[in-house]
Amino acid sequence: MNKKRPVNLELSTIKLPITALVSITHRVSGVALFAGVAVLLWMLDSSLSSEEGFAAVQDALASPLCKFIVWAVLAALGYHTAMGVRHLIMDCGVGETYEGGRLGAKVALVVAVVLIVLAGVWVW
Ligand code: HEM
Known part of the structure; x- marks a missing residue:
């Protein structure tokens, strides 16, 4: 192997394109969602276990921390879904060029931001 080949491991100097x-x-x-869905299922299970369980989840949902956690999971879902639909559209052969990929990434980002803001409005 040529030991003099250019190597660049300075991560801060590597500028990733928007598609990356x-x-x-x-x-x-997607990984955050995997953990987030577990939290939501646990809350659903507690709320369905008894009247007290339902009241406890209702109380918890009134706290800013719990609202933030639920918003974060919904934000991850909104982001992941917007990017996932972009992927599926590209899988159909649409926007596979370099410019198409960049444009699709920007459009999906705008959609994701709108979904994340709407999730915040819904939770608070
Ligand atoms: C609770 C729901 C979901 C979880 C936990 C989840 C989790 C994940 C994870 C961990 C990955 C990465 C897999 C890898 O890199 O090998 C992934 C990829 C993907 N997800 Fe989801 N996902 C969820 C919902 C969705 C939804 C609603 C969509 C809507 C379109 C979606 C579309 C995709 C697509 C297209 C990929 C493949 C991306 C690629 O090829 O790089 N997912 N998902």
Whole structure:
């Protein structure tokens, strides 16, 4: 192997294109969703267990921290869904060029921001 080949491991000097950024964050949001869905299922299970359980979940949902957690899970869902639909559209052969990919990433980002803001309005 040529030991003199150019190597660049200075992560701060590597500028990722928007398509790479949305791809990485799509995966991160999927992993966050996996954990978030567990929290939501636990809250659903508690709320259905008894009248007291329902009241406890209702009380918890009134706290800012709990609202923030629910909003964060919904935000991850909104982001992941917007990026996921972008992927599925590209899988159908639409917007597969470099420019198409960049435009699709920007449109999906705008949709994701709208969904995340709407989730915040709904939760608060
Ligand atoms: C609770 C719901 C969901 C969870 C936990 C979840 C989780 C994940 C995870 C962890 C990945 C990354 C897989 C990998 O990189 O190997 C992924 C990829 C993907 N998700 Fe989701 N997801 C959920 C909902 C959705 C929804 C609603 C859509 C809507 C379109 C979607 C579309 C996709 C697509 C298209 C990919 C593949 C992306 C790629 O090829 O890089 N997901 N999901």
